[in-house]
Amino acid sequence: MENTKQAAAPLPSSDSGNKRGLLIIGLLIAMLFAALDGTIVGTAMPTIIREMGGLELMAWLTTAYMLTSTTIVPIAGKLADLLGRKLVYVSGIIIFIIGSALCGLAGNIEQLIIFRAIQGLGGGIMMPMAMIIIGDLFTGKQRAKWQGVFAAVFGLSSVLGPQVGGWIVDAWDWRWVFYINLPVGILATILIAISLSGKKAEGPVKFxxxxxxxxxxxxxxxxxxxxxxxxxxxxxxxxxxxxxxxxxxxxxxxxxxxxxxxEPILPVKLFKDRTFTMINGIGFFMSLGMFGAIMFVPLFMQWIVGISASESGTVMMPMMISMMIFSVIGGQVVYKIGVRLQLAIGMIVVAAAFFLLTTLDASTAKLTASSFMVILGIGIGLVMPLLTLVLQESYPKSQLGVVTSSSTFFRQIGGTFGMTLLGAVMNMQSSSHLKERLVPLLGQLPEEAKQFADQTSATVASNPQAVYSTLLDPKMLTQFPKELTDKMVPVVKSTLIDSLHTVFWVGLVFILIGTVLTLLLRNVKLVQQTKEEKAAAGTEPQVNHM
Incomplete structure (x- = not known):
């Protein structure tokens, strides 16, 4: 593993300390509004589609953002090492602001999709940059603490996003979901521009x-x-x-x-180092499995337990809160118990939460489901901040951008795989169970229900989730005779429960693979450095002294 020593930096003056405070505030603001955008837009989608049309293109509002934001992450990390943090980060914020303004001005769904892709470029640059700069500013225990704080802010955005999005749409207009980024983004740009140095790698830049x-x-x-x-x-x-x-x-x-x-974007030689490979593997498999809970627990609560969409959001909130708390706690505890042990404990806790999710059934209370999500949040909180921290503590500052962005990149790829694979498992299991249990029952329905029976039987194979949304929606059920729904609803519910249990079991397998990887990880030692040691190592903050 390369371990080049950086040039020593001067001890910070009181002026540089003030600028560091401004920089952290700017980073937190930028992190919050970039992360919020990932959840806030979902709430506005029904209103956007109702006004603009293009229901068949709705998924592209998310897909376009995901494509560009994920792809740009490793490129942004490398450019940050070559061109300096300030130029890359400020450019990312400006691109995000421009994309947000264009989204608000979009005249049709096609334009909005294109502008969401532009916005995704900015968001993909911004997300790893905050963690990279925290890696520059701090070392040792301080770095762990701030990584936990920023992970908590990311979790907070997941809690606030849907509520803020709903409030903006109800109080103003869906376009303000995008316009709200402008003043916040401009403030973050000013704070970061005046407090972050423009230092870049020495020598000619080769792309x-x-x-x-x-x-x-x-x-x-x-x-x-x-x-x-x-x-x-x-x-x-x-x-x-x-x-x-x-x-x-x-x-x-x-x-x-x-x-x-x-000057590779992602140096292949990094994969020869067990720490790099195992840490990114843990992040990949945890994200792959984790999305099973995030995607399907609200669906379970709405369609099986029978609560509203907003109430299902309250079931997820305890997970985010516990994740935020333990992200901060984990950054402190790791110095007492060690990286490998904390990662193993965190992954085991996540695995235990997934096992508990396989016990959900129609009689599950909201409080019980929420307690399972609290356990899941504790595990995620113990693991997530360490994935970036360990890489930053293991590599020199010259590679900080590459290794930090790689952590974000593999987690995002894992999340995309998770949504796809677990969604496919859900559809395959649902289609199989519905054919076996529901279709024979549909053939027994009276003649006047024959058209409905034929349409539902055809939908079972092509879109089983549409069957659930029809036969488990209380409003839709009022359109059918009670004796009809009394026969079908229990069958459909049992089918959905069994399908979701399979999804959670598959998610648990991915989590267990990630747990095994923690056992293969070297026991990385994290050391809290004094201010003098940090100055000698050249790891003092890069703040302007203008």
């Missing part, structure tokens, strides 16, 4: 254009295949197979380029 080109094609093809497969196109269609083949070819060429180029 890895072939690496950037092949990585973009490979990642975009992979994400498109995962997003469109099973929804827009059949998994075995030529379109999806073609996307996956293009992804494999492009990423293979990318790896070959990265092995020989002078």
């Amino acid at each position: 890895d254009w072939p690496g950037i080109f092949t990585m973009v094609i490979g990642v975009v093809s992979l994400l498109l295949g995962l997003s469109l497969g099973g929804s827009e196109f059949d998994w075995l269609s030529w379109q999806i197979i073609g996307l996956f083949v293009l992804a494999i070819v492009s990423l293979t060429v990318f790896v070959r380029i990265e092995a020989t180029t002078e």
